[in-house]
Amino acid sequence: MTNNNLESLSALLDDEVNQSEIEQTMDVLGDEQTATFGRYGLIGDVLRNEQQLVTDNAFSMSIQAAIEGLEQDAGLESSVASDSVVAISTHPKWHQRITGKVKSFTSSSTGKGMGQMAIAASVALVAVFGVSNMAPQNNLMPSPVLNTTPLIDGISPVSTDGLKAKPSANQVTQTRINALMADHNQQLRVAEDEELDKDKEENDN
Amino acid sequence: MVPLFSFSFTTYFNRIFVAAKSSIICLFLLFTSTAFSSPAIPTDIAATTEKVNAAFWLSKLRMALTQTNFEAGIVTLKGEKTESFQWVHGVEESTGTEVERVSPLIGGGVMTIRKGDTVTFVEPNKEPYSVKSTSIRSFIPPVFYKNAAQLINSYQFVLVSKSQIAGRSAQLIRIESVSKHAYNYWIWIDVLSGLPLRLAFVDEVGDVKEQVLMTHLTLHKEPAPEITKLFEFSTPPATEALIAQRQETNNWNMSWLPNGFKLIKSDRHHVSISREVSDYYLYSDGLVEVSIYVQRPLESFNGPLVLRDGATSFAMVHANGFDVTVVGKVPEEIAVKIASSVKAVQQP
Numbered sequence: 001m002t003n004n005n006l007e008s009l010s011a012l013l014d015d016e017v018n019q020s021e022i023e024q025t026m027d028v029l030g031d032e033q034t035a036t037f038g039r040y041g042l043i044g045d046v047l048r049n050e051q052q053l054v055t056d057n058a059f060s061m062s063i064q065a066a067i068e069g070l071e072q073d074a075g076l077e078s079s080v081a082s083d084s085v086v087a088i089s090t091h092p093k094w095h096q097r098i099t100g101k102v103k104s105f106t107s108s109s110t111g112k113g114m115g116q117m118a119i120a121a122s123v124a125l126v127a128v129f130g131v132s133n134m135a136p137q138n139n140l141m142p143s144p145v146l147n148t149t150p151l152i153d154g155i156s157p158v159s160t161d162g163l164k165a166k167p168s169a170n171q172v173t174q175t176r177i178n179a180l181m182a183d184h185n186q187q188l189r190v191a192e193d194e195e196l197d198k199d200k201e202e203n204d205n
Numbered sequence: 206m207v208p209l210f211s212f213s214f215t216t217y218f219n220r221i222f223v224a225a226k227s228s229i230i231c232l233f234l235l236f237t238s239t240a241f242s243s244p245a246i247p248t249d250i251a252a253t254t255e256k257v258n259a260a261f262w263l264s265k266l267r268m269a270l271t272q273t274n275f276e277a278g279i280v281t282l283k284g285e286k287t288e289s290f291q292w293v294h295g296v297e298e299s300t301g302t303e304v305e306r307v308s309p310l311i312g313g314g315v316m317t318i319r320k321g322d323t324v325t326f327v328e329p330n331k332e333p334y335s336v337k338s339t340s341i342r343s344f345i346p347p348v349f350y351k352n353a354a355q356l357i358n359s360y361q362f363v364l365v366s367k368s369q370i371a372g373r374s375a376q377l378i379r380i381e382s383v384s385k386h387a388y389n390y391w392i393w394i395d396v397l398s399g400l401p402l403r404l405a406f407v408d409e410v411g412d413v414k415e416q417v418l419m420t421h422l423t424l425h426k427e428p429a430p431e432i433t434k435l436f437e438f439s440t441p442p443a444t445e446a447l448i449a450q451r452q453e454t455n456n457w458n459m460s461w462l463p464n465g466f467k468l469i470k471s472d473r474h475h476v477s478i479s480r481e482v483s484d485y486y487l488y489s490d491g492l493v494e495v496s497i498y499v500q501r502p503l504e505s506f507n508g509p510l511v512l513r514d515g516a517t518s519f520a521m522v523h524a525n526g527f528d529v530t531v532v533g534k535v536p537e538e539i540a541v542k543i544a545s546s547v548k549a550v551q552q553p
Binding site: 170172173175176177178179180181182183184186187188189190191 | 324326336338342469470476477478479481483485487489494496498500503504505506510512514517519521530532533
């Protein structure tokens with residue numbers, strides 16, 4: 001595995017290669033390069049938020065198996081859910097737990113080799129779930145405390161003297177306007193009465 | 206179970222037959238209904254075959270207003286104000302008396318009942334009273350209950366195209382002021398019943414100032430039970446005492462009046478609310494009325510005051526030693542012009 005190979009893989013993913021380069025890259029592709037290609041793709045997906053969960057079961061299962069083994073070793077009750085990585089992440093203090101476990105695991109004589117891988121895996125987990133958990137966390141934001149302080153401090157007193165004042169010029173005019181409007185309508189009601197009388201008189205004459 | 210949508214030939218033909226049969230029944234009903242309604246409106250058949258004029262429609266309107274049993278919803282739009290009424294009309298069968306009632310849909314207003322030529326006003330917290338009149342003036346100018354042809358001196362009649370109102374076919378007739386001194390009056394007449402579906406005061410540029418809309422209309426062959434009840438309901442008789450005694454005043458001279466306006470009455474009376482004394486003149490051009498009040502001057506009032514409510518204008522001007530107020534359904538500038546034209550008659 002050389003840097004050159006990885007460079008061409010990266011370029012392939014970024015769609016920055018021409019046809020001949022694709023063929024050239026494909027030719028030299030070994031098992032390890034294929035796996036690297038897969039990981040690059042996964043990283044890209046996660047960064048672009050196109051991948052919600054790590055779907056590589058083998059990878060997560062191996063971590064779970066390691067942690068389960070540890071818990072039994074330490075004689076602790078198995079409180080960590082073992083179904084999936086997601087279940088681990090839902091535990092309130094999951095990352096402290098894992099860090100603790102991993103540390104004790106690395107200090108033990110049996111798992112020095114596995115330790116490094118576990119640390120790397122936990123970093124990857126934090127990265128993956130850090131991204132995928134961002135949105136749900138927004139929903140769980142505590143709602144702001146209801147503001148119970150009124151916006152207006154109080155009702156200010158007003159003078160009622162104005163109501164007792166003499167009717168103003170406008171009020172006199174207003175009264176006349178209302179009176180005349182009402183009288184006009186009243187007159188119309190009896191207008192036809194007059195007309196009928198008039199018609200009658202004309203007919204009589 | 207027989208499938209709902211079977212396409213066997215027998216059922217298919219059956220359906221065509223049924224459809225044909227029902228359309229024949231429909232046609233038959235149409236013919237019979239025309240035959241039944243023709244005695245009431247003699248020129249009904251002519252309407253569909255001949256070229257008809259505005260006079261035909263106006264006579265049809267008058268017939269419908271006085272002879273039909275109907276129930277209608279009415280909305281009046283006046284400036285920003287909207288009012289709604291229920292309007293029931295019928296002819297009491299035993300006596301042939303016309304009975305109608307206009308009541309506000311929202312309580313508290315004036316209910317008007319007409320029996321023949323007596324109109325009764327029923328208001329909350331007031332004694333009901335009656336006057337002599339052959340029409341309820343709520344929506345329709347009284348001239349449409351009489352002979353609309355008397356408007357011919359001041360208005361011209363224009364028969365316009367038909368349109369749809371409340372889902373019914375309506376014939377529009379524009380009654381246009383010849384002198385432009387009054388508003389134009391547009392009336393949409395229901396083609397089938399002859400009743401008015403929409404009435405509007407329209408100014409010179411075509412803006413609607415005030416309008417009346419029929420929101421629903423139900424026609425009955427028989428008068429509604431309500432009509433019989435109203436007929437039996439006792440209303441106070443029309444009293445002469447309500448009307449101010451005719452004391453024609455000759456103190457004032459109107460030097461200008463719009464074309465076609467004639468004096469209906471003049472008197473001196475106490476204005477109903479303020480109890481102010483006023484010399485009063487009522488003029489009409491047959492379609493609309495104008496009141497002229499001449500009163501002692503208000504100390505605080507100097508300048509002319511012009512107000513408008515829908516089509517009703519209110520103009521008050523201060524003249525030499527008196528105030529003149531003109532109220533009526535005429536354009537504001539006309540009201541002001543009438544008010545300004547009032548002069549004191551020089552007493553010898």
